[in-house]
Amino acid sequence: MATFKVLRLLAVLVVMFTALAICAPTVNLRHEKRATPVMNVPAPGPGARAIKSTQNVSWWCNLCGSGPVNIQIIKKGDGVVFTTTGQNANSGSKDFFVDPAWATDGSTYSVKVTDPQTGATGTSSQFTVFKTKE
16 A cells, blocks of 8 residues: 555656646746847839839838838949938838939839848849830
């Protein structure tokens, strides 16, 4: 009878220890770095845009705050042709004018959005511009 009680007590202790090992949260005393912020720029998408039209750039960023963003329109092969700022690095959008002062018929452009606080940067798909008949 004493052997049975000892075995039963041992079985209960094993079950309790196993349950504790499975259910207890793991404690990590090291400081873990958060994931790197990533800026996503889904618009403007690929395709053609008319010179003298109004277009929209939109962005969203994981782990970015609500501060301003820097927006650059980049001409392929020539670099930045236009800069402006937008609000709310976490997510937002801003219209821009495809100005004939910097837009050239048949050229390829992309839009780069940067959160200066985190350094997160994203670039849109490339798009071309064309001149319309007046």
